[in-house]
Amino acid sequence: MSLHLRYMLLRDVPEVAMIDRLSFDLSWSPRTYEFEIAESDQSYMVVLETDTPLAVPFWRRWWNRPAWWGRDTLPQRLIGFGGLWKVQDEAHISTIAVHPAYRGQGYGEILLAGMVGRGLTLGASYNALEVRVSNIRAQNLYRKYEFQVKEVKPRYYRNNDEDAYDMRAYYHTAGFAERLAARQALLQERFSLIDSYTQSERPYTVKPSSVQISDYL
Numbered sequence: 199m200s201l202h203l204r205y206m207l208l209r210d211v212p213e214v215a216m217i218d219r220l221s222f223d224l225s226w227s228p229r230t231y232e233f234e235i236a237e238s239d240q241s242y243m244v245v246l247e248t249d250t251p252l253a254v255p256f257w258r259r260w261w262n263r264p265a266w267w268g269r270d271t272l273p274q275r276l277i278g279f280g281g282l283w284k285v286q287d288e289a290h291i292s293t294i295a296v297h298p299a300y301r302g303q304g305y306g307e308i309l310l311a312g313m314v315g316r317g318l319t320l321g322a323s324y325n326a327l328e329v330r331v332s333n334i335r336a337q338n339l340y341r342k343y344e345f346q347v348k349e350v351k352p353r354y355y356r357n358n359d360e361d362a363y364d365m366r367a368y369y370h371t372a373g374f375a376e377r378l379a380a381r382q383a384l385l386q387e388r389f390s391l392i393d394s395y396t397q398s399e400r401p402y403t404v405k406p407s408s409v410q411i412s413d414y415l
């Protein structure tokens with residue numbers, strides 16, 4: 199199986215929105231993803247794509263009728279996605295999710311390593327993110343990449359008033375860039391991975407007035 203880490207495009211939005219719905223209590227709308235891809239000049243959205251989608255038994259395909267039946271939950275070409283905002287010297291990880299069928303196999307780490315690396319190539323001095331205090335799985339992933347809790351944001355999540363940890367990782371920490379490069383090299387060894395995100399410019403210019411919509415497809 200070959201994997202491709204690349205910028206999110208408008209044509210990815212239906213599948214991204216499906217993974218989002220399966221992953222979060224508070225979902226982003228498809229329109230929000232369209233804005234992040236095509237209209238925000240601070241946003242660096244990423245997807246991890248496989249060339250070999252999971253084989254799905256016939257009965258599950260039947261059960262997962264089209265979207266208007268509300269059961270479009272099967273993994274297709276996208277394994278997961280993430281979002282990075284570059285605002286002044288902060289690289290803010292706005293979202294990250296892996297389709298439930300693919301979790302626990304290293305794919306979330308590929309996405310996170312890609313975004314941390316992209317923040318570095320964009321010249322940020324630190325990474326920041328918010329995570330639910332109950333989300334131990336995600337916190338473990340972030341700690342692996344040297345994120346530490348900076349503070350608690352009380353009642354941050356509006357669906358259940360849960361607190362968030364504000365976690366940070368600093369690029370100027372001694373040896374950070376080298377350790378990140380070593381982790382990325384391990385991922386390259388473990389997976390057949392093409393990376394057109396971490397070191398790459400966006401494949402389009404985010405200036406809605408001057409670009410054709412076809413540039414984003």
Ligand SMILES: CC(C)(COP(=O)(O)OP(=O)(O)OC[C@H]1O[C@@H](n2cnc3c(N)ncnc32)[C@H](O)[C@@H]1OP(=O)(O)O)[C@@H](O)C(=O)NCCC(=O)NCCS
Nearest residue numbers: 221294295296301302303304305306307329335336338339
């Ligand atoms: C968080 C998430 C992106 C992780 O992706 P993943 O593909 O399952 O994670 P990986 O397989 O790459 O694991 C990377 C690390 O995460 C941690 N981790 C993964 N699964 C875990 C589990 N079941 N329990 C505890 N830690 C776990 C480990 O530190 C792991 O590193 P290791 O393999 O060296 O032990 C994924 O679980 C997800 O989409 N969750 C729902 C959405 C979400 O919570 N997003 C975060 C919002 S802040």
